[in-house]
């Protein structure tokens with residue numbers, strides 16, 4: 197894991213964009229994507245780059261169970277609005293949260309990941325240290341699976357919904373081992389609200405109590421922080 201701290205989110209995003217650009221120039225074929233507010237500026241930079249991405253396949257980390265792609269709170273909708281409708285990707289993939297058989301859907305998605313090994317994965321981090329929707333306690337050898345969302349995650353994400361009751365209780369997420377298979381990873385974290393999770397991820401023990409701490413075991417993971425999220429690091 198390489199930890200880089202920048203003055204603010206804008207400079208941090210600039211660095212993430214540079215890494216992305218290098219990977220793209222080196223022939224990136226599969227791009228792993230995350231949702232949430234943290235990568236929004238990075239996506240803005242990518243969609244205005246004017247690049248031809250017709251050889252690039254995308255795979256997203258996760259999707260809520262029970263939200264259709266037409267629902268503005270679904271991750272499918274977010275990706276369409278922030279990136280996909282502006283770019284000519286070869287194919288774009290998200291778990292189908294409306295699938296009748298969720299277990300079968302997880303297997304289908306894992307097969308897509310096998311066929312499209314991720315060259316570069318973009319990640320955010322939840323205030324409880326989750327990556328994708330892998331909540332504390334998720335085994336490191338997990339693959340794509342259905343999760344029950346932690347109350348703190350539903351609380352953190354309720355800002356995107358009209359009422360807290362509307363936040364889904366379940367999601368489909370790539371597992372921790374699916375995420376760790378990526379050749380290179382960029383994790384972005386901004387603001388003091390992430391400082392505790394960042395300290396545990398970077399300086400705590402590698403433990404499933406903080407799923408993101410597994411990135412200490414990844415040789416090509418870039419942890420890109422602003423001063424706020426790095427505020428509780430000792431080193």
Ligand code: GLP
Pocket residue numbers: 230231232233234235257258319320321322327328329349353
């Ligand atoms: C959600 C997503 C994660 C994301 C996290 C942080 O729970 N499933 O992939 O990293 O939120 O979101 P934000 O960037 O809005 O803080």
